[in-house]
Amino acid sequence: MADRADDERFMAQALKLAHQHLGATGSNPSVGCVIVRDDGEGQRIVGSAVTALGGRPHAETGALAVAGEAARGATAYVTLEPCSHHGKTPPCAEALIAAGVARVVVAVTDPDERVAGRGLAMLREAGIEVVTGVLEDAGERELEAYLMRKRNNRPYVTLKLAVSADGMIGIKGQGQVRITGTPAREFVHRLRAETDAILVGIGTAVADDPELTVRLAGLEHRSPLRIVIDGDLDLPLTSRLAQTARNVPVMVVTGQREGNVAFSERSRALEAAGVEVVVCDPAELGDLLAALATRGISSLLVEGGARTAQTFLNAGLVDRILLFTGPSTLGEQGIPSPLDRNLLPVGFVHRRTDTFGDDLLDTYEYERAP
Numbered sequence: 001m002a003d004r005a006d007d008e009r010f011m012a013q014a015l016k017l018a019h020q021h022l023g024a025t026g027s028n029p030s031v032g033c034v035i036v037r038d039d040g041e042g043q044r045i046v047g048s049a050v051t052a053l054g055g056r057p058h059a060e061t062g063a064l065a066v067a068g069e070a071a072r073g074a075t076a077y078v079t080l081e082p083c084s085h086h087g088k089t090p091p092c093a094e095a096l097i098a099a100g101v102a103r104v105v106v107a108v109t110d111p112d113e114r115v116a117g118r119g120l121a122m123l124r125e126a127g128i129e130v131v132t133g134v135l136e137d138a139g140e141r142e143l144e145a146y147l148m149r150k151r152n153n154r155p156y157v158t159l160k161l162a163v164s165a166d167g168m169i170g171i172k173g174q175g176q177v178r179i180t181g182t183p184a185r186e187f188v189h190r191l192r193a194e195t196d197a198i199l200v201g202i203g204t205a206v207a208d209d210p211e212l213t214v215r216l217a218g219l220e221h222r223s224p225l226r227i228v229i230d231g232d233l234d235l236p237l238t239s240r241l242a243q244t245a246r247n248v249p250v251m252v253v254t255g256q257r258e259g260n261v262a263f264s265e266r267s268r269a270l271e272a273a274g275v276e277v278v279v280c281d282p283a284e285l286g287d288l289l290a291a292l293a294t295r296g297i298s299s300l301l302v303e304g305g306a307r308t309a310q311t312f313l314n315a316g317l318v319d320r321i322l323l324f325t326g327p328s329t330l331g332e333q334g335i336p337s338p339l340d341r342n343l344l345p346v347g348f349v350h351r352r353t354d355t356f357g358d359d360l361l362d363t364y365e366y367e368r369a370p
Contacts, residue, residue, distance in 0.1 A: 007134045010043075014032035014078065014079050015139060017048060023145075027296025028051055034048045035071055036074060036076075048063050049066060060095055064096070071100065074101050074103075076096055079108065079139050080143060081106050082106075085118075097123065107134055107139030145196070148319070154286070154289035154292070155300040159302045160302065160321075161338075162184070163337045164326055165327055166331070168331075168334025170207075171333050181357045183357045184356040184361065193216070196299045196300065197225040198224050198227065201228070201307055202232075204303070205228045205230070210241070226248060226250045227300075229308060230253060233270060249276065251276045252276070252277055256279070286315065310338040321365075322363055325360045326358070341362055344364060351364065
């Protein structure tokens with residue numbers, strides 16, 4: 001019989017599994033499942049899986065397939081409540097019941113209105129012992145983006161800024177300026193690989209001509225949707241974003257449904273290049289985030305520039321700030337950062353400081369009332 005310590009140990013393994021496909025499971029959350037059996041000689045894992053890339057198959061069915069008959073009488077550790085509804089695949093709760101598992105341990109109850117406790121009820125009605133809330137806080141953190149989308153109808157927003165020692169994020173007229181070193185940039189690329197979408201303003205898109213893809217060996221296929229706030233559709237067709245739009249999706253957001261002849265021509269040209277033009281008032285960021293949520297986008301990484309960062313902060317729509325501080329100074333021609341380590345918006349709490357070579361990364365989270 002498993003005790004609380006055993007439950008937490010196996011749930012920790014399930015959470016570690018879930019992290020592997022974070023940001024790569026489409027509109028479905030990345031869930032981990034570990035199936036454990038004890039035949040009197042100690043507990044052993046007989047099956048484990050994470051939600052597959054793209055979102056299917058789900059973790060439970062994957063783990064059951066590995067376990068086979070060994071799942072009968074075993075315990076299943078699942079990071080999120082098993083689904084109870086018929087979608088493109090049958091309910092995972094039904095699969096667990098059919099496999100004959102004796103016990104199901106869950107970290108987080110699914111707030112999706114199609115589930116919301118129904119999966120747990122199905123299991124209990126079938127005579128399966130159900131334990132909930134095991135490593136719930138860790139589960140909530142691992143699933144924070146999915147939970148934000150389901151509870152608040154918007155993605156979880158992370159603002160990333162790299163600031164020089166004198167509080168600058170760039171130099172006027174010089175395009176991209178490297179503020180941090182290689183280890184910090186590699187961290188950002190891993191972060192992109194775990195994120196559904198990345199957003200910049202048109203100023204950054206034009207001045208820096210970024211590609212905003214994942215450029216780490218083996219993770220190139222994990223590049224997120226790239227979004228540009230671009231009211232006048234000024235994104236150049238020669239930009240890296242437009243040139244790569246057929247390989248990695250690009251969306252430009254404008255508040256104009258119709259414009260002059262030149263605007264219409266730019267719109268058609270961008271669409272011909274593979275760029276999606278979306279009409280949504282950029283000044284109403286809440287509407288934009290809600291529209292992204294309807295597409296199944298759970299996590300959004302805002303990478304700049306200063307005006308876009310400030311707009312998100314002013315709207316109260318930033319959940320986490322990742323503030324990199326490099327050792328160099330940029331001088332009087334620098335572009336001031338909207339914030340630095342000594343000037344944070346009210347409500348943000350410092351969580352940790354990490355070191356990447358000569359660079360510091362401070363993580364702040366907005367602490368909302370329960």
